[in-house]
Structures are given as structure tokens and as C-alpha cells.
Amino acid sequence: MTQTIAEAQKEIVEEFAFFDDWEQRFEHLIDLGKSHLDIPDEYKTEAYRVRGCQSTVWLHPELKDGRVVFQATSDAMIVRGLIALLLKVYSGRTPEEIASTPPKFVDELGLNEHLTQGRANGLASMIEQIKLYAVAFGQLEKSHFGNGKEQGT
Amino acid sequence: MPIAHDPRIDGKPATEPARGPFDVERVRADFPTLRETVHGDKPLAYLDNAATSLKPQCVIDTLNDFYTHDNSNVHRGVHTLSQRATFAFERARGKVKNLLNAESEKEIVFTRGATEALNLVAQSYGGTFLKPGDEILVSEMEHHANIVSWQLIQERTGAVLRVVPMDDTGELRMDEFHRLLGERTKIVSIVHISNALGTVNPIGEIVAAAHAAGAIAVVDGAQSVPHARIDVRAMDADFFVFSGHKVLGPTGIGVLYGKRELLESMPPWQGGGDMIDRVAFDGTTFNVIPHKFEAGTPHIAGAIGLGAAIDYLTRTGFDGIEEHEAKLLAYATERLLEVEGARIFGTAGKKAGVLSFNVGDLHPHDLGSIMDMEGVATRVGHHCAQPAMRHFGISATCRASLAFYNDEGDIDRFIAALNKAVRMLK
């Protein structure tokens, strides 16, 4: 992935700005959901379930070469579309990038604000969980590479 | 203390006669929220009535009037406002008594809602009288409030929770009910109308059988009070609970009806002001019922608002309400079944205005989100009835629930929005 995290956000916003009404935006989101790759069944367990979502959401993190790679999905299609967007922005980034980047693009999609900010579909919980994993991996890395002074802050 | 009647506080008779034939147009004009638009210019089709009802203008005005003119605490002041507040609060209790056809106001305890009322019965009655090995009988279609409150007391007393199953139409298996009901059964606690499926349970038969077996009967009326005339004496329920907010009243107020001798035999549940007779460190004596169960400052405005809601309901007339809702349910069911792949959960012979459904393998959350964009308010999820969902092997449904202020236009918009959602998701 050569795109920066900022470029990824910008591209999503431009992509959605192209549509005239909510229906087209929702349809696009649903299409993204449909083409979003499923995750292995072994990740669909209680341990990887994101709490606070009305639909079921699983989020699996993995640290690869200093970058956090997320795999995630949901049983609801619209939420799955939102997950595709979130992963495009946050997956494959360094822990610092993830922790320091607010999900600004979400507000600029022109979707129903209750859908995108609401706790109902768990978007807020997913973002929180993504950031928590990033912070945890960040600390793990620091302690791993002997930079232990900052531990416990 | 008798308090002079102040006509400024809602000077209407405690229960009013119906004001003529039911007219949905006239009724709709009384609910300001029905004029809301959402997502720009979409008129609201409110079909989430089982979660909470809308409020007629007269209830909103009553709350406003109370806080504007009569705001005061109850049962503890000699001054005018306190007397007005007490008068209106106790008068509301009388209206609840009339609504349920209870014998006395003393049998009406104000609570926060149906949930608190069920917990009160479980903790105070169950906590006192249940012994290890005693059985509590609930059903597979209960709301979590009527499951978890008993599970909590089960742990404390050693009593055992037994569950009456339902069949695939969502009707209680009455054969199983009679089989499970036995010598050990001390409490039967059953929902009158299921919020998740709409089933109307044969509550008279259930209560009579419970009594014949020597058990008491608790009826969860959260979904029945909004839709039908209730008579706790004809039903012979020992306890009957409901929530104000589902019957046009404010949130935060609810009712526990209990037969007088039962309430008198029970210890208080919470301690505080209002519920005491005399307090001393060598022993405190308690107030009489219902005050014994109303510790602390109650939701005064809420109770008065509920009184106004009851007036409105009785003025509208339950005969008209029931007839209108039955017609609307038949129409909505017919229209919903025209949607390809739609499956309705809850097809009992006797049903109230609840349509719980899924379409093919589409996720109810997706359906609900798209219908919302079209101004149609439904509920998606397990409806606090996970065991009922599990019976059908599902985890959630989409639910459209009706009230007497809904009309065929609401149903048409619901079906159009549903068809659109299905088209977009397919």
C-alpha cells in the first residue's frame, strides 16, 4: 500500500462527493460491503467481537513489520461497507499513525450523521477498538526494542 | 389529608366518557410528533410504538403546567403548592385505579416503569416467600425484565425458574404450561402481550390455573395497557405491571398493581423518605400501602402526566382503538406478506399490533437503516427477548409496531421503504 493515511481519507471523501443523493451513497456503501473480503472463521470468535455494536462485528489485529494489519467484517451489509472504508484508512499503518489520525473522513461522507456517528451500528466502538489495538501494539514495540522508559505512562 | 379541589389542576372527572366515534384523522392531530420530518423533508412514519408511544399535546401541556404552576414536593408540605401537587399526584393514582379497575388506590404503587415493578415483586414478594426448591414459572417469550429479575431472586432464595415453551406460531404451549404448573410452583409470571411477537396470551386461563395450583400470578402488561381495556379484577391477577411511556405518558413512571392483602404482607424494598411511619435507631415503622413502596420523592410530574394520558385514552375510547388497530394489523400483515422473501415471526391466532419480520437473509439492521432514511421508524434487534429469538434460530428481527394513531398511509410508506431497502440490498 503506497497511499498515505491522509491520501486514503481524501480519496474516500472524493469518491463519495461524486454521488448526488443518499441513495447512491448507501448503494455505494452496500457495494463496498458486498465486495469486502470475508475473514477466516477462526477470527469470528468472542475474543475478536467488538462490543457495543447492534450487528455483530469481528476485528482481528496483527502486527507485521511495524504495521498493524486489521481484518474485520460484520453480518450487516452497511456496517461491512463502513468497515471496508475504515480498513482502507487504518489497516497497514504504524501504531503512531493510527493513534494520531482522527477519522475525519467519516463526517464528510454525506451519509446520515446518525449512521456514521451513532453508537447504534458500532462505528464509534470499532474506531475505539482500532485505536486501542494500535496503542497496545505501540507499547509492545517500545518495550520490545528496549525503549522501556516510557512504559506505564 | 383531604385537599380542596383546585380546578386549575386538571379539573376533569377522574375518568371521562369516550368523545364519540373513533376518528384517526382527529386523533393524529393531537400528536405533534407526527408532524415531524426527518432526513430533510421525509414525513415521519412512526412504527416503533412497542418501544415507546408518542405523546398527545395534552400530556405535554400537563407536564408544562405542573412545572410552571404547581411545582412542589408531595405529602410533606402545608403550603398551597405542595397541596396542589399532592392533590394532582394522588388524583393520578385514582385514574390508574380506574383504568385497571382495581378496587382501591392503595393497590396502585408508582414505580419507574414495568421493569422496576417486576423487580419490586421479585425482591420483596419473592425474597420473602420463596424457599429453596420453590418454582417460578415464566415463558419463552418474556421480555428480559421478566426473566432477569427472577434470576436474581433465584440465586438469593434457592428457588428454581421454569420456562413454558411456545410453538412456532409464537403461541404458548398451554399443554406444557399445565404440565409444568405443580405443587412447587409459587409464582407464575407471564407476559400479557408479547412485545417481540405480538402474541396475546390467554391470561384468564393462566391466572385461574396458577391459583388452582396454589401459586400467585404476575402479569406483565407493558404491551397490553396501550391496546386494550384492562380489568385486573376480572383477570384476577395478583400483580399487574406496566410502563407509563408506552401508554402516551412520560418516561420514568410506571405502575405496580398488587392485591391489597399481598402488598400489605410484603416488606418495603427500598428505604427512605415517604415510606416511613416513625424512624428511630431502635427500630423504624413503615408507612401504609402504597406509600410503603414509594421511598423518596416520586416522579410527581410523571404520575400527573400519566393521569392526563389515561384521560386521553379513555376519552378516545378503547373500543374504537381496538377496532382500528385490528384493521390496521390485518392490512399491514397482508401488505408485508406481498414483499418477496418476507417472513413474519409471531403468527398467533390472537395477536396485537406487532409485526416482527425478516426478509430473506438480509440483515434487519440494514433494512432498518435504509427505512429510516425514508422516514420510517422501526426497531431492529432482539427486542429484549433473546430466548424468543433463539426459538426461531435468529438473533434479530425488524419490528414494526402499531398504535391507534397510525393509519394506512403509514403502512403504505413502510412497505414502500421496505421494498426500496430490499432492492438496494439485493
Ligand SMILES: Cc1ncc(COP(=O)(O)O)c(C=O)c1O
Ligand atoms: C413486555 C414488556 N415487558 C417489560 C418491558 C419493560 O418496560 P420498561 O423498559 O419501560 O421498564 C417492556 C418494554 O419494552 C415490554 O415490552
